[in-house]
Amino acid sequence: MNPLLAKLQPYPFERLRVLFAGVTPSAAHRPISLGIGEPRHPTPPFIQASLMQALPGLSVYPATGGEPRLREACAGWLQRRYGLALDAATQVLPVNGSREALFAFAQTVIDPTRDAVVVCPNPFYQIYEGAALLAGAAPWFAPSDPARNFAVDWDRVPPEVWARTQLVFVCSPGNPTGAVMPLEEWAKIFALSDRYGFTIASDECYSEIYFRDEPPLGGLEAASRLGRTGFERLVAFTSLSKRSNVPGLRSGFVAGDATILQKFLLYRTYHGSAMSPVVQAASAAAWNDEAHVVDNRTLYREKFAQVTPLLASVMDVRLPDAGFYLWAGADGSDESFARDLLAQYNVTVLPGSYLARESQGLNPGAGRIRMALVADTAECLEAAQRIVQFVQSRKSKP
Ligand SMILES: Cc1ncc(COP(=O)(O)O)c(C=O)c1O
Numbered sequence: 001m002n003p004l005l006a007k008l009q010p011y012p013f014e015r016l017r018v019l020f021a022g023v024t025p026s027a028a029h030r031p032i033s034l035g036i037g038e039p040r041h042p043t044p045p046f047i048q049a050s051l052m053q054a055l056p057g058l059s060v061y062p063a064t065g066g067e068p069r070l071r072e073a074c075a076g077w078l079q080r081r082y083g084l085a086l087d088a089a090t091q092v093l094p095v096n097g098s099r100e101a102l103f104a105f106a107q108t109v110i111d112p113t114r115d116a117v118v119v120c121p122n123p124f125y126q127i128y129e130g131a132a133l134l135a136g137a138a139p140w141f142a143p144s145d146p147a148r149n150f151a152v153d154w155d156r157v158p159p160e161v162w163a164r165t166q167l168v169f170v171c172s173p174g175n176p177t178g179a180v181m182p183l184e185e186w187a188k189i190f191a192l193s194d195r196y197g198f199t200i201a202s203d204e205c206y207s208e209i210y211f212r213d214e215p216p217l218g219g220l221e222a223a224s225r226l227g228r229t230g231f232e233r234l235v236a237f238t239s240l241s242k243r244s245n246v247p248g249l250r251s252g253f254v255a256g257d258a259t260i261l262q263k264f265l266l267y268r269t270y271h272g273s274a275m276s277p278v279v280q281a282a283s284a285a286a287w288n289d290e291a292h293v294v295d296n297r298t299l300y301r302e303k304f305a306q307v308t309p310l311l312a313s314v315m316d317v318r319l320p321d322a323g324f325y326l327w328a329g330a331d332g333s334d335e336s337f338a339r340d341l342l343a344q345y346n347v348t349v350l351p352g353s354y355l356a357r358e359s360q361g362l363n364p365g366a367g368r369i370r371m372a373l374v375a376d377t378a379e380c381l382e383a384a385q386r387i388v389q390f391v392q393s394r395k396s397k398p
Helices: 003-007 012-020 045-053 055-059 068-082 098-109 127-134 159-164 183-196 219-225 258-271 277-287 291-312 334-345 377-396
Strands: 092-095 117-120 138-141 165-171 199-203 234-239 252-256 325-329 368-372
Touching: 003 127, 012 334, 045 055, 045 277, 055 277, 068 092, 068 219, 068 252, 068 277, 092 098, 092 258, 098 127, 098 165, 098 199, 098 234, 098 252, 098 258, 117 127, 117 159, 127 138, 127 165, 159 165, 159 183, 165 183, 183 199, 183 219, 199 219, 219 234, 219 252, 234 258, 252 258, 291 325, 291 377, 334 368, 334 377
Parallel strands: 117 138, 117 165, 165 199, 199 234
Antiparallel strands: 092 252, 234 252, 325 368
16 A cells, blocks of 8 residues: 555544534524535536536547647636736646646655755645645745634745755635735745745635635736746646536646646546546536626625625634634634534534644634625525524623
């Protein structure tokens, strides 16, 4: 067996199962889960229809690089969304969802013979850690700044860590915090990449669900604004799962540095990561349409506008920049909050400490909980009302 497998940490949901073992959820309430960050708005019918129409495509093996039609649809979206003109043939590559791509990317860019480090945000999406470990690198969890909604504090990564760093994961908009990385932070990370030679994987899968007027800044957009038009050592990861409510489609794309993407394509060819022609057709249709994305965003905006003030009346929580999570203060242990809430009100939330690692003596997720507002507004509101009662009843206890 590959000994690196033993280094993998249990997934947050496995830890939740252990935490909830022996808890009897309140029978007076129907179960509501805000635990799992999986989109639940309906898939647009035109995407389902294009899948059905493309079924004859099952009779051929797809090329790993994808069909030009899909790559051009992805490049067209980058042009409309960010004003960027990428070469669809060399700077764009379809992937089977961003999760597999983030994982596979680390296997492509890491040289494990050189004492490799992968810098991750903290809290973070657990795939970054597993990808680093299985690539033979050591994950290093960058300190986060609670005063800036847990944004990564790049200045606090020591030079000796940067000197060994081969890959940095950036997650903007962030999971779980929803924070969007501003241009100045991008300038900082690009300068560090120039100095130390590491690659940047920019995970942007929540980019289309946002609550401010201005859409979140993308990594490639930031690079272009700073004059880095070749996207040196930068690859952005984008996904249809949240944008188009198709988590089961397994479809996204990566874009950026053409030299790195050439190697990534080589890796993917051996790994067998070609996208089904049926999925490619539906994906092209989804990237070419923006109306359903606007509708989806409106649904999230209305939901967050109702739920957030309710919760903010009793706990430390605010509207995020983007994403579909609320990242709230638990006013004490996040694990007891989650366990007691399930027992008393049958609502599932995720303890923040499960989404972060202890680094320099501190787990930055401790004392916070993540709530995924993926169900419909009525269900999220009901959950929020129960959480308000729960928090009030805890506060009134001596
Ligand atoms: C931060 C982040 N990145 C990537 C993913 C993977 O999404 P997908 O593989 O559906 O594109 C998720 C899914 O929850 C996520 O939260």
